[in-house]
Amino acid sequence: MRxxxxxxxxxxxxxxxxxxxxxxxxxRAGFIDKxxxxxxxxxxxxxxxxxxxxxxxxxxxxxxxxQEILMPALQPKENWDKTGRWNNFDALLKLKAFxxxxxxxxxxxxxxxxxxxxxxxLSYKDLPFALFQIQTKFRNEARAKSGLLRGREFSMKDxxxxxxxxxxxxxxxxxxxxxxxxxxxxxxxxxKTYLTAAGGGSFSKYSHEFQxxxxxxxxxxFICDNCKKFAINKEIKAETPACPACGGMGxxxxxxxxxxNIFKLGAKYSAPFDLxxxxxxxxxxxxxxxxxxxxxGRVMGTIVEISHDDKGIIWPENIAPYKYHLIALxxxxxxxxxxxxxYEKLTKENLxxxxxxxxxxxxxxxxxxxxxxxxxxxxxxxKTLKEKSVELKKRDAAKTELVExxxxxxxxx
Amino acid sequence: MRxxxxxxxxxxxxxxxxxxxxxxxxxRAGFIDKxxxxxxxxxxxxxxxxxxxxxxxxxxxxxxxxQEILMPALQPKENWDKTGRWNNFDALLKLKAFxxxxxxxxxxxxxxxxxxxxxxxLSYKDLPFALFQIQTKFRNEARAKSGLLRGREFSMKDxxxxxxxxxxxxxxxxxxxxxxxxxxxxxxxxxKTYLTAAGGGSFSKYSHEFQxxxxxxxxxxFICDNCKKFAINKEIKAETPACPACGGMGxxxxxxxxxxNIFKLGAKYSAPFDLxxxxxxxxxxxxxxxxxxxxxGRVMGTIVEISHDDKGIIWPENIAPYKYHLIALxxxxxxxxxxxxxYEKLTKENLxxxxxxxxxxxxxxxxxxxxxxxxxxxxxxxKTLKEKSVELKKRDAAKTELVExxxxxxxxx
Numbered sequence: 034m035r036x037x038x039x040x041x042x043x044x045x046x047x048x049x050x051x052x053x054x055x056x057x058x059x060x061r062a063g064f065i066d067k068x069x070x071x072x073x074x075x076x077x078x079x080x081x082x083x084x085x086x087x088x089x090x091x092x093x094x095x096x097x098x099x100q101e102i103l104m105p106a107l108q109p110k111e112n113w114d115k116t117g118r119w120n121n122f123d124a125l126l127k128l129k130a131f132x133x134x135x136x137x138x139x140x141x142x143x144x145x146x147x148x149x150x151x152x153x154x155l156s157y158k159d160l161p162f163a164l165f166q167i168q169t170k171f172r173n174e175a176r177a178k179s180g181l182l183r184g185r186e187f188s189m190k191d192x193x194x195x196x197x198x199x200x201x202x203x204x205x206x207x208x209x210x211x212x213x214x215x216x217x218x219x220x221x222x223x224x225k226t227y228l229t230a231a232g233g234g235s236f237s238k239y240s241h242e243f244q245x246x247x248x249x250x251x252x253x254x255f256i257c258d259n260c261k262k263f264a265i266n267k268e269i270k271a272e273t274p275a276c277p278a279c280g281g282m283g284x285x286x287x288x289x290x291x292x293x294n295i296f297k298l299g300a301k302y303s304a305p306f307d308l309x310x311x312x313x314x315x316x317x318x319x320x321x322x323x324x325x326x327x328x329x330g331r332v333m334g335t336i337v338e339i340s341h342d343d344k345g346i347i348w349p350e351n352i353a354p355y356k357y358h359l360i361a362l363x364x365x366x367x368x369x370x371x372x373x374x375x376y377e378k379l380t381k382e383n384l385x386x387x388x389x390x391x392x393x394x395x396x397x398x399x400x401x402x403x404x405x406x407x408x409x410x411x412x413x414x415x416k417t418l419k420e421k422s423v424e425l426k427k428r429d430a431a432k433t434e435l436v437e438x439x440x441x442x443x444x445x446x
Numbered sequence: 447m448r449x450x451x452x453x454x455x456x457x458x459x460x461x462x463x464x465x466x467x468x469x470x471x472x473x474r475a476g477f478i479d480k481x482x483x484x485x486x487x488x489x490x491x492x493x494x495x496x497x498x499x500x501x502x503x504x505x506x507x508x509x510x511x512x513q514e515i516l517m518p519a520l521q522p523k524e525n526w527d528k529t530g531r532w533n534n535f536d537a538l539l540k541l542k543a544f545x546x547x548x549x550x551x552x553x554x555x556x557x558x559x560x561x562x563x564x565x566x567x568l569s570y571k572d573l574p575f576a577l578f579q580i581q582t583k584f585r586n587e588a589r590a591k592s593g594l595l596r597g598r599e600f601s602m603k604d605x606x607x608x609x610x611x612x613x614x615x616x617x618x619x620x621x622x623x624x625x626x627x628x629x630x631x632x633x634x635x636x637x638k639t640y641l642t643a644a645g646g647g648s649f650s651k652y653s654h655e656f657q658x659x660x661x662x663x664x665x666x667x668f669i670c671d672n673c674k675k676f677a678i679n680k681e682i683k684a685e686t687p688a689c690p691a692c693g694g695m696g697x698x699x700x701x702x703x704x705x706x707n708i709f710k711l712g713a714k715y716s717a718p719f720d721l722x723x724x725x726x727x728x729x730x731x732x733x734x735x736x737x738x739x740x741x742x743g744r745v746m747g748t749i750v751e752i753s754h755d756d757k758g759i760i761w762p763e764n765i766a767p768y769k770y771h772l773i774a775l776x777x778x779x780x781x782x783x784x785x786x787x788x789y790e791k792l793t794k795e796n797l798x799x800x801x802x803x804x805x806x807x808x809x810x811x812x813x814x815x816x817x818x819x820x821x822x823x824x825x826x827x828x829k830t831l832k833e834k835s836v837e838l839k840k841r842d843a844a845k846t847e848l849v850e851x852x853x854x855x856x857x858x859x
Contacts, residue, residue, distance in 0.1 A: 040513045040566055040575050066562055068518050070544065074562055075516040077577075083516070100453045103488040103496070105481050106519070106582065107599050128541035128551075130586055131483070131598065138541075138551075149479055149487055153453055162453050169519065169582060173543055185544065186520050 034077075034355065035376075036389045041076055043401050054249060055334035056180025058346050062404045064354075071177025071185030078405065079333075081354035083188065086329040087167050089219045089351065090190045093212045097205075099165040099192050104145045106169060110135035112144040115305040124172040138171035143298070143324065146193045147306040154320060156311040157197050161205065165192035167329065181334030182249065182290060192325040195303075197310060202297060202321045209325050213243055213293050220332055221349030222292065225339055227264040229254050229289070230277050236299030239277065242266060243327075244289035249338040252291055258283035290335045298322040346406030347429050355387040357445070358407040362395050362414035372413040375423065375438065382442050403428070409445070447490075447768065448789075449802045454489055456814050467662060468747035469593025471759050475817045477767075484590025484598030491818065492746075494767035496601065499742040500580050502632045502764065503603045506625045510618075512578040512605050517558045519582060523548035525557040528718040537585040551584035556711070556737065559606045560719040567733060569724040570610050574618065578605035580742070594747030595662065595703060605738040608716075610723060615710060615734045622738050626656055626706050633745055634762030635705065638752060640677040642667050642702075643690050649712030652690065655679060656740075657702035662751040665704055671696035703748045711735040759819030760842050768800040770858070771820040775808050775827035785826040788836065788851065795855055816841070822858070 041063035050067065051057045059065045064079030075083055091101065107130070113119035119137070126138040139145070146164065153159060170189040177185050192209070196202040210228065217226045225246045230239040244254045244264060253267040259281025265273050275282055300319035303309070309317045333352075340347045350356060357379065361372035369390075376388040387407060389398050395414075402410050412424040412433075422435040425444070436444045454476035463480065464470045472478045477492030488496055504514065520543070526532035532550070539551040552558070559577065566572060583602045590598050605622070609615040623641065630639045638659045643652040657667045657677060666680040672694025678686050688695055713732035716722070722730045746765075753760045763769060770792065774785035782803075789801040800820060802811050808827075815823050825837040825846075835848040838857070849857045 038511075038575065040515070040577055042566055066565065068558060069520070069522050069549075072518045072520050074518060074558065077513045077515060080514055080516050098451075100490045101493055102453070102490060103493050105485045105487060105599050107482070107485050107584065109482050126541060126543050128539060130539050131588075131590075136482075145481060145487065152479065153455055162451065164453055171520065175544075177544075186518050 034387050036387060037391050039077060039387070041078055043404055051180065052178050053180040053182065053334075053338075054341065055182060055337040058337055058341055058404070059180065059334075062346060062406065065181070069185075071174055071183065073181065073184070073330075078354045082333055082348070082352055083329055085352050085354075086220060086332050087188065087190070090216055090327055090329060091167065093216050093219075094165045094190070094192055097163070097208050097212045099163045101166065102164050103166050103168060104139070104142050104149070106139045106171065108137045108139050108145055110137065112148065113137050116144055116302060117305075118144070124174060126171045126173045139168075140170055140172045141326075142166070142168075142191055143193070143302040147302045147308050147322075150193075150195055150303075150320065151306055151308045154195065154308065154310050157313060160310055160320065161194060161196045161201055163192055163194040163205070165190060165325075179249065179251070179334070181330045182338070183251070184328075184330060187331065188329045190327045190329060194323040194325070196321040196323070197312065197318070199299070199321055202323050206295065206297060206323055209295055209323070210241065213295070213325070213327070216327065217243060217245075217292065217332075219351050221336060221340065221352060222332070226292065227254065227256055227289070228262065228278075229264040229266050230269060230273060231266040231294070232269055233297075236301060237297040239269070240294060240296045242291045243293035245292050245335050245339065246287045246289050247335065247338045248288050250288040250290040252289050253286060254289045255284035255286055257281045258285060264289075290331070290338065292332050292335050293325075293327040295325045296323065298324055341406070342429070344400070345404030348406045348408060350408045353385075353407050355385040355407050357384060357386045357409045357411055358389065358402045358405065359386050359411045359413070360389045360398050360402060362398070362412060364392055365415050368413055368415055368418060371418055371438070375411070375413060375441070378442065379445070382446070384442075384445060411441075447800050449800060450804050452490060452800070454491055456817055464593065465591050466593040466595065466747075466751075467754065468595060468750040471750055471754055471817070472593065472747075475759060475819065478594070482598075484587055484596065486594065486597070486743075491767045495746055495761070495765055496742055498765050498767075499633060499745050500601065500603070503629055503740055503742060504580065506629050506632075507578045507603065507605055510576070510621050510625045512576045514579065515577050516579050516581060517552070517555050517562070519552045519584065521550045521552050521555075521558055523550065525561065526550050529557055529715060530718075531557070537587060539584045539586045552581075553583055553585045554739075555579070555581075555604055556606070556715040560715045560721050560735075563606075563608055563716075563733065564719055564721045567608065567721065567723050570726060573723055573733065574607060574609045574614055576605055576607040576618070578603060578738075592662065592664070592747070594743045595751070596664070597741075597743060600744065601742045603740045603742060607736040607738070608721075609734040609736070610725065610731070612712070612734055615736050619708065619710060619736055622708055622736070623654065626708070626738070626740070629740065630656060630658075630705065630745075632764050634749060634753065634765060635745070639705065640667065640669055640702070641675065641691075642677040642679050643682060643686060644679040644707070645682055646710075649714060650710040652682070653707060653709045655704045656706035658705050658748050658752065659700045659702050660748065660751045661701050663701040663703040665702050666699060667702045668697035668699055670694045671698060677702075703744070703751065705745050705748050706738075706740040708738045709736065711737055754819070755842070757813070758817030761819045761821060763821045766798075766819070766821050768798040768820050770797060770799045770822045770824055771802065771815045771818065772799050772824045772826070773802045773811050773815060775811070775825060777805055778828050781826055781828055781831065784831055784851070788824070788826060788854070791855065792858070795859070797855075797858060824854075
């Protein structure tokens, strides 16, 4: 993509109405644009990042047998009455529509997927299965000052699994846990993310959160000093003195961002919707459910929170909107010609290149490149061309290296 | 995909609460599921079709320089007040949220993209550009009995273009028209779709609709007998006696479905949002806009309306969720083994195969295959294996042919 045609403008100053690091940097770098508190547009660079995160999540969901569907945002009140959540789900947005009927804007989809699954399940032979969607959720959040970390409208991946027994659910729950760690690893969040015991609700002792250590987090967790892999959310720390994974009693307190959560639901939602199956003896039983959420936008915000410096964002390679930022310096015709040729060459090799072909001072181009934060910077200038070379620099490294133009494709691959 | 694990159940009977051909067939075949009138979930087969249509649209939008973004559904009242549409847009859904503030659920996005574009445009050098999204729209439709043809919540591609002059807009408008015909061609709707003059509004004499001839349509159009390419919508027929394309005076009346529309907006939305640019003389001018819509779900419904028979849907090859329906007949172990092997072989060749590996009577499998409507059916049975062959049949052909197993990959490619 030629930056001269890219629909984006970077800002030198932080926007006045943003407080969080992620929204300040993403707005300044031209990835997102705020429409209202907690409600953002994604510009081309921002949407590219969001789609990369969504695709990583999608791939891992397919690998554990998830089948992708798409459910509506508009959900009839009757469905929410059945589970008793119409009046008890605090963040539920409601509206009157279509002749004064009551609808919720989907904050979650148990009230839609349970009656939907009922149409797919007759007997134990139809189980287990798992359905997921990547879809827009709405929540009436009182506080929306954390940029992409807490949106009022946001992209969410929600997976729901359906089983004949608690044992089968337990098994799938473990598979999902592994898949979640693979997702966060691929998004560059692996090292700082802890499986965290949290309040469980009706069916199991705990639910589990995936918490990424960051000062921007709203949660406080206690990381086990012994196994160093497991944590406990502060909300249940008093009644959970020992690490549920290893029994360790020493902990380190940390602020963290909840980037995923998984729940064993049991029959909590299948029972009200009469979602049953006939077992091998012809007896009707409640279907046992699990649900598993990740917010791709929140993951995006979290990456920015933990991966930036005072110059801008530092995108992990898997997530960056483009992997390379090619910069032509100066208005020398030969520089332009060689940079154009290099851009065409790299693009033909299917390398993802953002090409800064604009007539701007070097300092401004470098500052914008650091702000946008692509993993590798390639500079073509009169100086590098004297050496028949291009200057290569990693976003988070201090040193640069000259690579011969004839060898650059090889070097990058 | 093995059909034994696919999350779908077909229905023998039409659902009681559906009237339209598209919703009856898509529901029976397990592509969609109705949550409320005009509000559907897309099951795995249905989402696969929707994504194929969306991807065709996306490819053609990128080819005419569109850059993809994503805007919110929740839109503040202030934005709609600025254009005077808060009270004048009939189908606008409204709600109170976040401390009693008024929001619209986006029925269209001029009120979001215009202030957004203002941040991207300073001078004539920043123009032209075009932004599009594929996103969920909401409309308070009084009548929602046409399945995917008229949804209350539906996927929409909306492209917006920004120009320095009417001339530049006119030029891009033509490019978009060509791109739209390519899209509908690729979706199998090319032959029955007419560029149709419709009411223009404030800036141009006409807007243009893309109308597909079908008895299920809500519109009446008059197709020019002379050029046979252009039509006039009934709503403006009285004041438009001659074909605007060729001047012809003879017309054929037809019912049609509006599957796309394009508008020259001029400064209608740029003016209220003060979306201006500095021209070459340093003078401020209003940005000139165009907007261009296609509903992927409506395209999907239209394909079903014009491409089905009494047995079920007949998907065009580009749009089908899978291209091949492989069916193993009977419980013979050798049939199962050979069909399994063929499924693995075709899948390895990246051919899209739905594999009916279930233990069901032949009649039921054939009936379901016709209902689902994949372009090619492949049958493996004891009879075909005697000839070391597989039986190949096109969905809309009467005759079958035997193809040797060793030659089938070649034959399909």
